[in-house]
Amino acid sequence: MDRIPILKMGPFLLVTIQVDMHDRLALSLQDDLAERIASTEARGVLIDISSLEIVDSFIGRVLANIAAVSRVLDAQTVVVGMQPAVAITLVELGLSLPGVRTALNVERGMELLRAALESETLGSDGDASTAF
Amino acid sequence: MASPDSSILPAVVRDHQREILQQWIAEQSSGSNARSDLLSDAELRQQSSEFLQLFREAVQAGNLGNVMGTEWQGVRELLATVSKANAIRGFTPIDTATFVLSLKRPLFQQLTTDAGSDADLLARETWTVTTVLDSLALFTTEVFQRSREEVISRQQQELMELSTPVVKLWDGILAVPLIGTLDSARTQVVMESLLQRIVDTEAGIAIIDIAGVPTVDTLVAQHLIKTVAAARLMGAECIISGIRPQIAQTIVHLGVELVGAVTKATLADAILYALRQSGWSVSRGRS
Numbered sequence: 317m318d319r320i321p322i323l324k325m326g327p328f329l330l331v332t333i334q335v336d337m338h339d340r341l342a343l344s345l346q347d348d349l350a351e352r353i354a355s356t357e358a359r360g361v362l363i364d365i366s367s368l369e370i371v372d373s374f375i376g377r378v379l380a381n382i383a384a385v386s387r388v389l390d391a392q393t394v395v396v397g398m399q400p401a402v403a404i405t406l407v408e409l410g411l412s413l414p415g416v417r418t419a420l421n422v423e424r425g426m427e428l429l430r431a432a433l434e435s436e437t438l439g440s441d442g443d444a445s446t447a448f
Numbered sequence: 449m450a451s452p453d454s455s456i457l458p459a460v461v462r463d464h465q466r467e468i469l470q471q472w473i474a475e476q477s478s479g480s481n482a483r484s485d486l487l488s489d490a491e492l493r494q495q496s497s498e499f500l501q502l503f504r505e506a507v508q509a510g511n512l513g514n515v516m517g518t519e520w521q522g523v524r525e526l527l528a529t530v531s532k533a534n535a536i537r538g539f540t541p542i543d544t545a546t547f548v549l550s551l552k553r554p555l556f557q558q559l560t561t562d563a564g565s566d567a568d569l570l571a572r573e574t575w576t577v578t579t580v581l582d583s584l585a586l587f588t589t590e591v592f593q594r595s596r597e598e599v600i601s602r603q604q605q606e607l608m609e610l611s612t613p614v615v616k617l618w619d620g621i622l623a624v625p626l627i628g629t630l631d632s633a634r635t636q637v638v639m640e641s642l643l644q645r646i647v648d649t650e651a652g653i654a655i656i657d658i659a660g661v662p663t664v665d666t667l668v669a670q671h672l673i674k675t676v677a678a679a680r681l682m683g684a685e686c687i688i689s690g691i692r693p694q695i696a697q698t699i700v701h702l703g704v705e706l707v708g709a710v711t712k713a714t715l716a717d718a719i720l721y722a723l724r725q726s727g728w729s730v731s732r733g734r735s
Contacts, residue, residue: 396683400643403681404636412677412708419683420650 320345322352328360328429329353329391330422334367342378349382353389359436360429361386364422366397376411383416392417392432396425455512456562457555457573461504464558469500471554476547486537495530495547502526503551512576515583524587531588535595544592545585552581612638614645621722622651623715625690627660635671639678646684653722654679657715659690669704676709685710685725689718 320341323330329352331345349361363382368375383393396419398406406413419425461468473496477489487495502522509519516524527548534544555577563570612634617623624642628634642654656675661668676686689712691699699706712718723730 395681398682400640400647400678400682403643403678404639406681407674407678413681418681420646420652421683424652424683 319348322348324352324356324358325426327358327433328362328426329356329358330362330364332364332367336370337368337375339374342375346378346382346385350385350389353386353391358391359433360392360394362422362425362429363393363395364397364425365395365402366399366421368402369399371402371405373409373411376406376409376413380411380413380416383413387415392429394419394425394428397421455573455576456569457512457559457576458504458508458510460555460558460562460573461500461507464562465500465504468551468554468558469497471557472496472500472551475550475553486539486543499523499526499530499547500551507580512580515580515587523584527584527588528591531591532595535592535599539592541589541592544588548581548585548588552577555581612641614641616645616649616651617655617719618723618726618728620650620652620726621655621719622646622649622653622684623655623657623719625657625660625715629663630658630661630668630671632667632671635675639675642675643678643682646679646682651684653685653687653725655687655689655715655718655722656709657690657718658688658695659692659715661695664695664698666702666704669699669702669706672709673707676706680708687712687718687722689713689715 318335318341320331320333320335323332329349331349333345335341337345352358353361361382363379365379379395383395386393393415394417395413398418417428419428473493476492476496506520506523511517511519514520530547531544556574559573559577560570563573612624612626615623615625622642622645624638626638630638642656645651646654656672658664658672664672672688676688679686686708687710688706691711691713710718710721712721720730
C-alpha cells in the first residue's frame with residue numbers, strides 16, 4: 317500500500333500530497349503523522365495540498381482531525397497551496413477547517429511556522445498567533 | 449350618396465363591426481404571418497375585438513387625419529400594450545404591424561360593398577383607411593422597438609452588475625469592489641475570480657468592498673462569510689470594507705457575525721490596514 321512520505325525539516329514535518337487522496341491513504345497519513353510528531357517531537361506540520369484537486373467531506377474531516385491531533389501533540393498545522401476549487405468545495409460542504417492555519421505556498425507556510433515557533437520560544441503569548 | 453366631405457367609414461365600422469371582426473380574425477389566423485405558436489386563438493380574438501371596439505369609437509369621434517389626437521388615445525394605449533407584450537413574447541416587428549395592417553382587407557371589402565358604384569368615394573375612403581392604419585402600424589413598430597430597447601438596456605445593466613473585477617492594489621493586496629445585489633450565482637463568480645487571482649498574484653490580503661451593495665440580508669452575509677472562509681482556506685486574509693452605517697445596523701439586527709473577517713468602514717481604512725499588515729508604512733512626504 318502506498319504511503320504519503322513525511323519529511324523532517326528541522327523542527328517541522330513536511331507532507332506533500334502528490335496523489336489523489338483516497339480514504340485509506342488519508343487515514344494512514346493521519347496515523348503516520350501522529351506517530352512521527354510524537355517520535356520527532358516536531359513543533360510544526362506543513363501539509364502541501366497544491367496538487368490535490370478533488371476533496372470530499374471525508375478528506376476535509378481528516379485534514380481537520382490531523383490539525384486537532386497535532387495541536388494536542390503541541391505542533392502547529394499549516395495547510396498550504398489549496399486550489400480555489402478545493403477551497404470552494406470545502407466551504408460549500410460547511411468545512412471551513414476552523415483550527416487549521418493556512419498559507420498560499422510552502423514558503424509562506426514555513427515563514428508562518430517559524431514565526432509561531434519564535435514567538436513561542438521568546439515566551440510571548442503563543443495563543444495570540446494561533447489565529448482562528 | 450354621402451357628401452364629399454363626410455366619410456362613410458364610421459357608419460361602415462358601426463354597422464358591420466361583427467362581420468369585420470370575423471373576417472379580420474380569419475385573415476390574421478390564416479395568413480402566412482399567423483403566430484398561433486405565440487398567441488392563442490382566444491387571446492387573438494379578445495385583442496382584435498377590443499381593438500375594433502376602440503377603433504370604432506375613435507373613427508366615430510372623427511379626426512381621421514391624425515391618429516396622435518386625443519380621440520385615438522384608447523387605440524394607442526391598447527396598441528402600446530399589445531406591442532410591449534409582443535416584444536417580450538418574441539414576436540417580430542412584422543408580426544406586430546401585421547396585426548393592424550391585416551385589418552385593411554376586411555375594411556376595404558366592407559367599404560367596397562357599401563360604396564356601391566361610387567368609385568370616387570371608394571378611392572377616397574380607401575385612402576383614409578390606408579393612412580389611418582399605416583400610421584397605427586408604424587406606431588406599433590415604434591412602441592415595439594422602444595420596449596426592445598428597454599429590454600436591452602436592462603440586460604446591459606444586469607451585465608454590468610455581473611462583471612466584478614478583482615483589482616490588484618499593491619503587491620500582495622487585492623480588492624474586489626462589489627456593485628449591485630449579491631446573489632448566490634454572483635457570489636460564485638466573485639469567489640472563483642477572487643480565489644484564482646489570489647493564486648495568480650500570491651496575494652495575502654483581499655479587500656472586499658461592499659459600498660456598492662444596496663442591501664445586506666442574511667443571505668448576502670452568508671455569501672460574504674463563505675467567500676471569506678474560502679479565501680482563508682487558501683491562506684489569504686479578508687477585509688470587508690465599505691460598510692455603511694445602515695448596513696452595520698442591519699448586520700447587528702440580523703444577528704449575523706462576519707466571522708473571520710476584519711471589517712473596516714471605508715476602503716481607505718482597509719487599504720491602510722492591509723499595507724500595515726504586509727509590513728508597509730504609509731507616511732506623507734513634504735507637502
